Amino acid sequence: MYLIEWGLWQMATESKAERRAYEAGMTPAEKRANRNFYEGDLDENIHFSQVSDNPRARGPVYNLNEVFMDLRCGGAEEKRGLITLATLGGVLPGVAFGIFMTAGSIWLDITQPESSSFLAALLTIALAFASGSALYFYLKYGIKFTRLEVLTTRHLLIRFNRKTQQVHLHRPDSCGGIVTFPWRTTGSTGIYPEDDSLSAGMRLGLVWHPSLTGLPHMEMALVGKQGQGGSELRDEWEFIRRYMEEGPHAVPRPRLSTQLPSPIQAFSAQFEGLGRFFRKSSWLSKVALLMVWPAFVIVGTGHWLSLMLCWRPRWPKVIREAGMPGKPVPPVTTLSDYPPAIQERLLANADRWQLKPGKSPAKKPRKPRTSRKPKEID
Template sequence: MYLLEWMVVLDHKRYKPGSIWDEQQKKNAEREKKHEKKLFAQGLGHLLTTKESDIHESRSEEVDDNGGIYRKTKSYLDVCTYNDDKRGLLTLAFGVLVYGLIPWWIGDIAQWWSIIDKGVAINGDALDVGYILVLLVSVGVLLPVTYVFARYLFGVWRLEAFTMRRLMVRFNRETRKVYLLRPGFLGGVKAYDWEEVDAILPKNMPNHEGIGGMLVLAVKTEENENPYRDFGVDGAFLGLPSRDYQHLLSFWEYIRRFMEDGADAVPAPKRLRSKWPNPLSSMWTVSRLSLPGGFDLGRSFLWLRLALTPVFVIWGLGHYASLLLSYEGRFPKAIRQASGESELRSWLELLAYNLLPLLYSAVGLWLYYAWRHGLDWRLPLRYWAG
């Protein structure tokens, strides 16, 4: 669920004075000003314009791809974002809601049509006051529920469905650019100079086990409607949860060396991340419950994982459904050309990643249905053969 990215976008907007979001922006701005005054009072005002990390400075002797690389070439590195795998629960909840609303609408429309067309109830009985009253109450509840879902909840659902399957960050060492691949409502596709990027990695943080988290990239921008701040902040949340701070530094070092020293300065990823939706991998993903600090339920609490298997199966299906309800995106043509991508390969991948998952999912559902109902799984083939 792309909640963090959504919060960044919301912080850039201008809201109606006195609204909840406007008041929150004002509080955040006041908090930032107090922090600035404190730094100036301590003689540390220069830190406000100093980056947390110098991209020319090596912060780790080790490098680690953190299992977050989609593709590595001589010119660019495609890295996953932290929230790509955090999905499924909204799809489960809203899927149940839609599953209830659709037959509810169909039933009410059918009953009202029977009344208007034939003057009787849908089952043929004569109309009475109680029957009409029940229908009016039903419509009185259905309309506001549908409105709230369409007006507010569907937009929240887009944080993990009906959107890009993954947000991606491309580091191109030849153009010296960092490209962000996102849908429009999360900031859209952006390109920033490598020198502008700041990795939020405090230099003197101790390496306590369990204090890891995600790699945060930040860039100051002029795009900003927030009336309480003179600049905007864009960025991305990269990689998988790190087990400790050293692990986080080694992940950043992998990216930094690639950009500063070349593709040969870092080893090939131990394993590239797959872009193919798969119900089994979805169940594996949610069962791990990877959280900042490297807390991994799958690795540390095997007995609990086994006990919660039914929960993970249901959640995994929601995760898989959210992937199927989304689409595989790609960078604009100008960025693809600057990266040396093959246009033919790009088109074939776009078609394959968006079409094949729907096809093999439909086949899988048919095979399961045929097995459950004792049908011949070859029936569709015989039908198409004539």
């Protein structure tokens, strides 16, 4: 499911009316938090120093060689299948049934005019209007959600090219499309040990800020599987960092995954963030998880159907050949690579990512509350 990536792209390309409505629903604290970004904080949060002694790729890794490495992206991969089930089990059968009934009623009125009446004609018109309206609203509003899981690329990919020192993101156009960034503009959420407690259920986040890329919007990629706490995200970032800085000989050889629609990948995705929780949870929690196994089977089946109804992502030729002798280096993505209408919207929302000069001020410690003496009662 590409819902997170689609939502981030929608935010970057919001119209004035959509943004006004969004900001009207924000609290004053949320508005202040969105504006408290400083240049000094960005400099501290983007570095390429060692962060772990145990570099490890938790996968899925699709390719790894001397030139490039391909990993899976996606912020809600474990929830994939829900939209597929709703589409194949509810929306499409309902629309198809309405069209079939309308066509049958029209055919009956044509072939047997003697049995038709005003009431039958009225019923045919009502059926045609209802089925036509359902099809129209689905094609106009619903299919864009269906294509977050079905009839699109099978996975979101990120490619790290050592030879060109570039990072490439492979996404559908509705989620931002294919983009290219210099490796040294990449920020990571897997840097600080104090954030280890926040990594449970989270993926490694890679960020490209506009102040470094020259674009008017921020880009983000959520890499690999969900973390289960500890230092897993730092281990994964250290694996990527060492591969790009030192080469494949500096990291342990990971097990490569297939890009075919494997049922193992579909069902195992439901348990990415549950391993450590299941081992450390009480027996009552384990029994509760075992009782809901039919839900995991249903969602896993939908996930597998989603993979089979999608196609394998394919990089453009210039990215496939990047790093080979005599081949050109792919150009870095710029604003001019987007259509004029998208450029206009991106520029209209560019102020979201502006940084304040200097560093964020240190938070003042709160004064301890002094206990009040009770009033004396005469």
